[in-house]
Amino acid sequence: MTAPQPRSTPSFDAAPLTDPVDPKAVSAFAAELKSRGASETSLSSVIAIVIMVLIAAITVPVLVMTVVSMFTSGETGIATIGLLLFGGAAFVGGVIGVVGWRRARETRYRLNRFALANGMSYEGRVASPSLPGMIFSLGSSRLSTDLVRGTRPRFVEFGNYQYTVRSGKNSTTYRWGYVAVKLDVPLPNIVLDAKGNNGFGSNLPASFQKEQRLSLEGDFDQYFTLYCPEGYERDALYLFSPDIMARFIDNAAELDVEIVDDWVFLYTQRKVSTLDPATWAWLFGAVGALITKFDQWARWRDDRLLLESPAASAASPVAPQEASDRLPFAPPAGLLLPPPGVAQQGRRLKRSVQWIPILFVIGIAAFWIWSRSL
Template sequence: MTTPTPGTLPPSFDASALTDPVDPRAVRAFAQELTAGRKTSASTVLAWIIGGFALVIAVSFFGPLLVTALSHAPTPVTLLVLGGILALVALIAFLIVTGVRRAKERRYRLSRFAAANHMDYLDRVENPPLPGMIFRIGNSRLSTDLVRGSSPRFVEFGNYQYTVKTGKNSTTYRWGYVAIRLDVPLPHIVLDAKGNNSVFGSNLPTSFRKDQQLSLEGDFDRHFTLYCPDGYEQDALYLFTPDIMARFIDNAAELDVEIVDDWLLLYTRRPVSSLDPATWAWLFGVVGALITKLDQWARWRDDRLAGVSSARSLGHPVPGSHDLPFAAPAGMLTPPPGVARQGRRLKRNGSWVAVVITVVILILLVWERWN
């Protein structure tokens, strides 16, 4: 991927499939091929059940009215009411048919767009196996309209949603994301973009302890709040050199960023995989600007693993592991790729709501005990 100049598409970027006319027969054939042999999802079954109940209720309610109206000489008011009912039914049917057709056409266009840019398309993945913060919350986790590439490294563009239930109510949250595979696992680092925050603060679904914030030089702090695990401040400085900080500021200042395990994840609250060529140009430019600098991250090693590596290479037992039946050659004491336990995940803030509720309950119990 090549970094585009503002307002232009990358030279290798082919967006014609997103806007060119399509053959309806090809769209129908693609939709049939996509769903062939696939089990009907629970959400689809539920939608059909709800639609069936709605149809039964509508017939039960409006049927007798229609029969009564037609059995007598219709008045202008009766004709007007009947016409309104029929128009409403026709409008609902039109919207449903149009929505289904547009969904099929969108998937067809995205598949052709992916193919034109040497990528693959996948319409849905339930419970996507990504380690980021948004992929570990709620239920009914689903990624849709995934566009994937594998060269020069694996990149996945997708839309994601999950549902959080609170009592009898439930809320569905939607995100767009870009997942970039790294060469080695890195410490858990989060860049909370200030440009997409609301008046209430960060839009991230998870909050992290403030004592893990790290201030970097230059203008970086004006655009991002960086969180890194305790003791990994020097490692973060090694990873975020001035040239890499400049790439994030210039290209990803409106995206939240998470480095976790061997993934670089970019988040936004709007759809990533869409039919908008400008959105794809922006995202391709972001990825193109970043991946040219990610190779240097492959050289990072966690010095906290040096003790384990040295013990193994010298044939000494390592606590919590089995003795190796061989010893590494002398001098090969470089830590292996990986992250020590304390650097794998940031510490999250506790729930103040739960704390307040617990305190109130304790106060009430004490009050009842002494009165």
């Protein structure tokens, strides 16, 4: 599915993504990443490439001699044909490995230049990133790669992420692209499940109890399913005012969204940090459209904290009515009295069991048992 484009293309320098590069500069940058332990190429990958190259170096001369012998003797056999196939596969594998390795080094070099050209920074890899989003606590071998970070007007991180889920002898690696935006204050855990990127059911790696589903006004429900903690419906309506809902519909309808602690995450099951200028234009446009509205979220306060810490009310001299008079919109009563934070019941959504994968496994097991009984 083609990603929707923002209404206006943001101004940024995409030339480093496509301009010719100096191989020597690429090698120098790869050495710099390696020296600080930020190279993405793992030891196992390097060993695999070296082995494939050695096999190709050994088998190519043997193949040449074998082909010459075949034509001079006029005889062929199964062993000869097998050797030819094995040697050909080894040679092709070696070439693919070397090309992939060189392309990965060039990609990292280009992304670093792209980040610098646009006032940002680049990091090759971060193992087990300490981010609170739903995808960052799953599986093992957690790894963020090709991180492009900006700090103005607020911290934003674009990255690719993967984790591995093991089940017995089998394992599956899941890959995501994400954008992480830092907020000014913690907010309730809210999830927007984008309907435009779903297949057979939600594509999110977690499911949530249906009692937490909240319907918003207008046509917002046609694009997103919103989940918020029970009792925080009024707060969600305050955070997702009509103008903010319009921004999400226009710019992020193909992205799943999670608000957790003082972060907003945009998720997609495609690479975010890429050499495709159109992808960066889309993402920069989406973030730029949303980030201008996040400032008003900094005014939100959780009244429930007054019950957890009654002394907090004495810390602020601002009365609820006075606060309402100053703001261009009317916040919930007592909005500015509690300190920044979220009460315990609003910090995380309640999860539910994902029945579709369970039913699928049960169906496979039932079919296997039935086939064995025939």
